[in-house]
Amino acid sequence: MTGAARPGTAKAVAELAGVSVTTVSRVLSGQASAIPQETQDRVFAAARQLRYRPNSLARALRKGTTQSIGLIVPDISDAYFHQVARGVEDVAQAAGCVVILTNTDRVPAREEACVNLLLDKRVDGIVFAGGGIDDDTHLDGFDWSSTRVVTIGPHQLPFPSITVDDSAAISDAVHHLAEISCRRILCLAGQPNWLVTQRRLAGYRQAVAELGLDTDPDLVVYGDFTESAGEELTAKALAAGSFDGVIAFNDYAAIGAMHALASAGVRVPDDVAVIGCDDIPVARMVHPALTSVSFSQYEFGRNAAEMILGSVPLPAGQRITFPHELLRRHSTARR
Amino acid sequence: MTGAARPGTAKAVAELAGVSVTTVSRVLSGQASAIPQETQDRVFAAARQLRYRPNSLARALRKGTTQSIGLIVPDISDAYFHQVARGVEDVAQAAGCVVILTNTDRVPAREEACVNLLLDKRVDGIVFAGGGIDDDTHLDGFDWSSTRVVTIGPHQLPFPSITVDDSAAISDAVHHLAEISCRRILCLAGQPNWLVTQRRLAGYRQAVAELGLDTDPDLVVYGDFTESAGEELTAKALAAGSFDGVIAFNDYAAIGAMHALASAGVRVPDDVAVIGCDDIPVARMVHPALTSVSFSQYEFGRNAAEMILGSVPLPAGQRITFPHELLRRHSTARR
DNA sequence: TTGTACGCGTTATCAT
DNA sequence: ATGATAACGCGTACAA
Numbered sequence: 015m016t017g018a019a020r021p022g023t024a025k026a027v028a029e030l031a032g033v034s035v036t037t038v039s040r041v042l043s044g045q046a047s048a049i050p051q052e053t054q055d056r057v058f059a060a061a062r063q064l065r066y067r068p069n070s071l072a073r074a075l076r077k078g079t080t081q082s083i084g085l086i087v088p089d090i091s092d093a094y095f096h097q098v099a100r101g102v103e104d105v106a107q108a109a110g111c112v113v114i115l116t117n118t119d120r121v122p123a124r125e126e127a128c129v130n131l132l133l134d135k136r137v138d139g140i141v142f143a144g145g146g147i148d149d150d151t152h153l154d155g156f157d158w159s160s161t162r163v164v165t166i167g168p169h170q171l172p173f174p175s176i177t178v179d180d181s182a183a184i185s186d187a188v189h190h191l192a193e194i195s196c197r198r199i200l201c202l203a204g205q206p207n208w209l210v211t212q213r214r215l216a217g218y219r220q221a222v223a224e225l226g227l228d229t230d231p232d233l234v235v236y237g238d239f240t241e242s243a244g245e246e247l248t249a250k251a252l253a254a255g256s257f258d259g260v261i262a263f264n265d266y267a268a269i270g271a272m273h274a275l276a277s278a279g280v281r282v283p284d285d286v287a288v289i290g291c292d293d294i295p296v297a298r299m300v301h302p303a304l305t306s307v308s309f310s311q312y313e314f315g316r317n318a319a320e321m322i323l324g325s326v327p328l329p330a331g332q333r334i335t336f337p338h339e340l341l342r343r344h345s346t347a348r349r
Numbered sequence: 350m351t352g353a354a355r356p357g358t359a360k361a362v363a364e365l366a367g368v369s370v371t372t373v374s375r376v377l378s379g380q381a382s383a384i385p386q387e388t389q390d391r392v393f394a395a396a397r398q399l400r401y402r403p404n405s406l407a408r409a410l411r412k413g414t415t416q417s418i419g420l421i422v423p424d425i426s427d428a429y430f431h432q433v434a435r436g437v438e439d440v441a442q443a444a445g446c447v448v449i450l451t452n453t454d455r456v457p458a459r460e461e462a463c464v465n466l467l468l469d470k471r472v473d474g475i476v477f478a479g480g481g482i483d484d485d486t487h488l489d490g491f492d493w494s495s496t497r498v499v500t501i502g503p504h505q506l507p508f509p510s511i512t513v514d515d516s517a518a519i520s521d522a523v524h525h526l527a528e529i530s531c532r533r534i535l536c537l538a539g540q541p542n543w544l545v546t547q548r549r550l551a552g553y554r555q556a557v558a559e560l561g562l563d564t565d566p567d568l569v570v571y572g573d574f575t576e577s578a579g580e581e582l583t584a585k586a587l588a589a590g591s592f593d594g595v596i597a598f599n600d601y602a603a604i605g606a607m608h609a610l611a612s613a614g615v616r617v618p619d620d621v622a623v624i625g626c627d628d629i630p631v632a633r634m635v636h637p638a639l640t641s642v643s644f645s646q647y648e649f650g651r652n653a654a655e656m657i658l659g660s661v662p663l664p665a666g667q668r669i670t671f672p673h674e675l676l677r678r679h680s681t682a683r684r
Numbered sequence: 685t686t687g688t689a690c691g692c693g694t695t696a697t698c699a700t
Numbered sequence: 701a702t703g704a705t706a707a708c709g710c711g712t713a714c715a716a
Binding site: 022065067068069070071072074075080082085089090091093096097099100103104107110112113114115116117124127128131132133134135136155157241269296299300301 | 357400402403404405406407409410415417420424425426428431432434435438439442445447448449450451452459462463466467468469470471490492576604631634635636
Binding site: 034036048050053074076 | 685687688693
């Protein structure tokens with residue numbers, strides 16, 4: 015007497031088809047070179063009838079791969095990361111893999127929690143999107159040996175990374191402002207401990223020095239990458255002194271700056287020209303349309319996922335630098 | 350001679366601590382009421398030393414729950430879904446669960462592929478975000494018996510759903526346009542087979558009828574929920590006839606409409622007033638700021654995740670209707 | 685050509 | 701207070 019196997023398992027299919035689980039496994043995973051068509055048909059029929067779905071957990075346990083990628087972003091609500099997520103997911107889905115999404119809000123403790131969650135889930139790889147901070151100690155002590163990791167943006171972690179030349183990107187923007195006669199350029203930076211702030215600030219300082227612009231340290235202010243931070247910092251700067259250009263290290267801050275300027279009756283670009291960074295889709299929707307440094311976040315995501323799913327070993331510390339381009343729009347269009 | 354257990358397993362910890370795997374499991378999962386502190390300490394020490402991380406796959410296989418939620422969205426690049434995703438992920442992360450993100454691009458075959466991927470991964474629940482289409486046959490034949498499902502937006506699936514009153518939302522918008530003397534209102538609908546289009550169109554038609562506005566069928570046009578679709582449809586409508594108001598079924602289409610109007614030299618709101626729907630963050634960043642029907646996508650996501658993770662059984666077919674609110678901004682501000 | 689049996693790493697049941 | 705052992709469902713080396 016055949017014991018009734020639990021429904022939806024390979025064993026149940028085997029019983030129905032009158033074969034062994036081995037045969038079921040072989041037929042259903044395409045290794046059926048030596049199995050007659052008639053047997054295969056019986057197995058397929060039984061599988062369909064029982065709506066058999068191989069248990070990916072059991073398979074993962076056995077094979078040591080989960081067909082999944084972890085994605086760590088500061089905040090999926092931030093437009094910068096949509097395209098990254100799309101890129102990762104498009105590549106993953108095409109490969110039959112799945113993407114696990116986690117948000118850190120740039121809080122180290124949450125980032126650590128995300129990593130724990132993902133390592134628990136035994137993801138095949140992790141993509142860190144969004145730059146790191148200068149104190150990475152919360153990421154020490156993890157065992158990365160069986161997880162492929164790729165970082166996007168500046169990081170100190172010993173993994174291959176995908177970046178742009180942050181310093182040159184901002185330097186280019188400052189040069190453009192200088193070309194349209196800006197001399198005192200307000201710099202809306204991110205937080206001081208963000209690596210992306212440090213890289214971009216280097217570009218700002220270098221360009222300001224080369225061009226002989228005003229090096230007043232009060233022109234550099236720090237805040238989050240949000241519209242409200244940009245607005246407040248700019249309002250404060252307006253109250254404290256004067257400037258004729260703004261370079262913001264991300265577009266949200268730039269848009270906030272334009273609000274503050276509009277509220278104060280300052281004309282953009284005539285009185286103050288404004289440039290953002292990242293070129294998120296809103297940049298061209300706001301008024302005036304925002305000049306911004308553009309690069310393809312979607313390609314960042316695609317490349318990161320391909321590196322993780324690819325068979326080539328990941329060279330630790332390798333850096334792939336994508337090109338950037340300054341898109342000139344109305345916010346710097348002085349005739 | 351003790352066989353060397355594979356590193357990073359409970360067995361390895363057990364050997365190092367000089368206890369059995371049973372004890373390790375008990376101590377590490379908090380069921381150690383009857384185990385002396387000294388033994389527990391040995392186990393904890395061994396676990397830390399070996400950086401032991403319980404294998405969630407093995408645990409899931411054994412316990413029948415994966416601590417994961419699948420999220421199906423048309424496109425994570427669409428701002429509507431960021432907040433949904435954040436809401437789901439915030440609740441999930443707080444519960445130690447993980448969110449698997451999948452994009453469908455509103456293509457039935459991809460949606461089907463997403464469901465397959467998620468059911469393969471044995472997610473505890475699935476959140477369908479974004480309305481369904483009137484022909485749901487590609488979702489027939491799935492075995493949902495061991496997966497909790499919640500839909501967001503109009504769907505025909507027999508699962509609990511979270512929605513707004515789409516018909517009333519659009520009706521309210523049309524009433525507002527009528528109040529500021531619009532008589533011929535262009536309706537930028539989604540695709541005809543989208544349920545959300547059908548619901549919102551019902552609201553448009555009902556309001557137009559009650560208010561005695563122009564019922565010219567040419568005033569209803571269909572397109573994707575994109576800026577470019579809104580722009581093209583509006584340009585065509587401008588060429589074909591006249592109108593003094595626009596109701597778009599989503600904000601991207603409304604923003605596209607405003608571009609087309611601006612290009613044609615038509616003033617907003619004086620010549621044509623424009624209203625969008627969803628109130629995504631860009632709505633208040635564009636110029637003129639866009640009047641839109643607002644509701645909390647973040648709360649949609651939170652509630653959906655809570656229903657999935659909650660212990661209460663999900664009542665099939667139950668519908669939770671969230672409130673909506675018309676936010677009046679400059680695009681309808683006629684003095 | 686097909687089947688038996690073991691192991692993946694965990695938790696739960698039953699002993700002791 | 702602790703341990704041996706049997707599942708969970710699959711893949712595969714080894715047998716037949």
